[in-house]
Amino acid sequence: MYDGGKIVPGLIIFVGLMTFPLWYNSGNAGPAPKLEKPAGKTACVKDTHFMRTSHMVLLNQWRDTVLRDGDRTEVTAAGEKYEKSLMLGCMKCHSDKKKFCDECHQYAAVKPYCWDCHFPPKENL
Amino acid sequence: MDMKRRDFLKIAGISTIAGIGAPAALQVLLKGEVPASSFASGGAEEETGHGVAAPVGRRYGFVIDTRVFAKDQGLAQKCINACHRIHNVPDFRNKKDEIKWIWETGYANAFTSKSHNLRSDEVHHRKYMVLCNHCDNPPCVRACPTKATFKRPDGIVAMDYHRCIGCRFCMAACPYGSRSFNWRDPRGKDDKTGRYFIERKHLNKDFPTRMRGVVEKCNLCVERLAKGKMPKCVEEAGNSGAMIFGDLNDPHSEIRKVLASTFTIQRKPELGTKPSIFYIV
Ligand code: SF4
Ligand code: SF4
Numbered sequence: 001m002y003d004g005g006k007i008v009p010g011l012i013i014f015v016g017l018m019t020f021p022l023w024y025n026s027g028n029a030g031p032a033p034k035l036e037k038p039a040g041k042t043a044c045v046k047d048t049h050f051m052r053t054s055h056m057v058l059l060n061q062w063r064d065t066v067l068r069d070g071d072r073t074e075v076t077a078a079g080e081k082y083e084k085s086l087m088l089g090c091m092k093c094h095s096d097k098k099k100f101c102d103e104c105h106q107y108a109a110v111k112p113y114c115w116d117c118h119f120p121p122k123e124n125l
Numbered sequence: 126m127d128m129k130r131r132d133f134l135k136i137a138g139i140s141t142i143a144g145i146g147a148p149a150a151l152q153v154l155l156k157g158e159v160p161a162s163s164f165a166s167g168g169a170e171e172e173t174g175h176g177v178a179a180p181v182g183r184r185y186g187f188v189i190d191t192r193v194f195a196k197d198q199g200l201a202q203k204c205i206n207a208c209h210r211i212h213n214v215p216d217f218r219n220k221k222d223e224i225k226w227i228w229e230t231g232y233a234n235a236f237t238s239k240s241h242n243l244r245s246d247e248v249h250h251r252k253y254m255v256l257c258n259h260c261d262n263p264p265c266v267r268a269c270p271t272k273a274t275f276k277r278p279d280g281i282v283a284m285d286y287h288r289c290i291g292c293r294f295c296m297a298a299c300p301y302g303s304r305s306f307n308w309r310d311p312r313g314k315d316d317k318t319g320r321y322f323i324e325r326k327h328l329n330k331d332f333p334t335r336m337r338g339v340v341e342k343c344n345l346c347v348e349r350l351a352k353g354k355m356p357k358c359v360e361e362a363g364n365s366g367a368m369i370f371g372d373l374n375d376p377h378s379e380i381r382k383v384l385a386s387t388f389t390i391q392r393k394p395e396l397g398t399k400p401s402i403f404y405i406v
Contacts, residue, residue, distance in 0.1 A: 067285050070277055072351050088331060117286065117333040 033107045036099035043078035044093075056112075059086060086118050095121045183279040185259065185345060186373040186401035187359075188383050193367035195251045200367060201229050204254070204358040211357050212344070213334045215311035215322035224305040226343040227256040227358055235404075238395055248406060254368075256358070257282060257303040257343040258392065258400030268298035273340075280373075280401055281345045291338040300396050303342050310337045373401065 044051050046058065062084040065071045074081040075089075083089040094100045097120035105112060194201050208214070208227050215224055229252040236253075259282045266274050266282060273288035274295050296304045311334050314321045323334065332348065335341050346356035354360070355370060362368040371380035383389075389403035 063285075063287060067283070068275065070279075070347070070351070087333065113336075116336040119330045119333065121330075 030107070033103040035103055036096055038093040038095070041078075041093055045075045045077045045082060059090075059114075062086075062089075086114060087121075091121045097121065182374065183372050184374040184401070185280045185350075186371065186380060186403065188369040188380055188387075188389060188403045188405065189254050190367050190369070190405045191251060191253055192405060193362075193365050194254055195247070197365060197367070200362060200365065201252065201254055204361045204368070205229070207357050207361040208343070210327045211329050211332060213311070213323050213329055213332055214341075215307075215309075215334075216324075217309060217322055218315075218320075222308045224307065224311070224341060226305075226341070227254065229253065230255050235392055236390065238393060239390060253404065255301065255303075255392070256402070257299075257345070258301055258398065258402045259343075259345055261399035261401065262397060264298040264300065264398060265295040265304065268294040270294060277347075281347055281350075283344055283347060284340070284342065286333075286335055286339050286341070289339045291340065293340060295340055300393055300398065301400075304340050305342065307335055307337050307339050307341065311335055 046054075051058075066084050072084060074083055076082075082092075091097070097115075101112075101120075205227050209216070209225075212226060214226055217223060232249050232251065232253065234253075235255055259280055261280065263274075263276055263282045266276050269275075270292060271288045271290055273285050273290070274282065275285070276282050291306070293306055296306060309322070311322055346354070349356060359368045359370040369380050369383055371378040373380060373384075375381065383405075384403060387405055389405055391400045391403055394400070
């Protein structure tokens with residue numbers, strides 16, 4: 001190999017630089033956000049772990065069943081009935097979008113476009 | 126060989142007709158089975174009726190009594206305002222950008238194929254309430270490449286705004302101009318006057334707005350029907366009899382009684398979209 005003595009160390013330095021953000025920040029994701037949970041409620045429509053990881057999947061399913069299949073059967077959790085709706089269901093309990101949705105979405109750098117059309121409960125617009 | 130292009134085409138044409146087209150063409154000619162022209166207005170029963178193949182299950186429709194609207198001048202505007210308010214329909218005050226779910230139009234626009242000479246002046250100058258016809262055979266649904274527009278089994282032609290990519294094929298396909306495109310953000314405000322396109326005090330926080338780049342139209346108040354309520358425009362017209370809403374497939378419904386006892390017309394029936402709105406003129 002020509003110039004092996006330069007290429008190999010060069011590659012090592014290159015890979016090291018490219019992955020710098022990964023290993024520099026590893027194990028240091030900053031403090032996890034503290035979300036404001038609705039007062040006086042003990043259970044959401046699914047368990048916490050599912051809601052944390054897959055609430056968007058559930059919202060998509062609700063959207064399709066409500067809008068396309070016309071199935072608006074309410075969802076029951078801890079003996080209470082909830083509408084299958086972002087505005088008329090979820091946000092009735094999670095009445096502070098900033099302290100619930102935004103906290104986490106900012107932390108995870110996710111920008112959902114739900115609010116381009118749907119109204120958060122306290123928004124003055 | 127010295128054959129001109131024209132001669133070649135002639136021979137090719139004749140042999141095609143003789144070979145493939147002739148049997149079918151001959152049969153049609155012999156039996157006189159020429160399909161009715163699609164422009165023959167008010168012709169065959171299938172054209173003027175709701176359709177030969179009656180769909181099963183619930184099938185929503187309207188009867189609009191234009192005589193009542195003509196008598197009560199303010200009523201139409203009341204219905205329009207009510208619909209536009211509960212659905213957060215923006216008012217851009219600009220004909221070009223206008224969004225409308227239900228509106229009034231002139232005779233010539235509403236009934237393009239029902240024009241005839243020497244009609245009553247009053248009928249000619251009256252305004253007619255129009256909205257999406259929730260057609261039985263909706264061309265807008267066929268045109269939509271993402272299935273954002275779809276037909277529900279109960280006849281409602283609905284839209285899933287989440288899926289609309291703003292290509293406006295549906296607008297080109299709808300022969301009734303029932304669809305509007307959001308050229309501007311409905312939540313925004315006028316740069317010059319600072320006026321909000323949806324007045325803040327009329328904002329309905331229980332119903333979403335749309336966003337820029339999306340097509341919208343009357344949704345037949347699916348959100349209200351689901352809760353056992355009447356469409357807003359019908360509720361607003363009250364018991365004036367101006368708008369009758371009901372199940373076309375239920376022989377005992379009020380709408381069927383009206384249809385059975387009164388002569389009604391539809392908009393552009395000759396196109397075969399089978400509109401679900403019937404007008405008493
Ligand atoms: S009136 Fe137009 S938008 Fe409504 S269903 Fe018929 S074709 Fe579609
Ligand atoms: S049925 Fe509902 S959405 Fe359609 S025009 Fe009437 S009030 Fe508006």
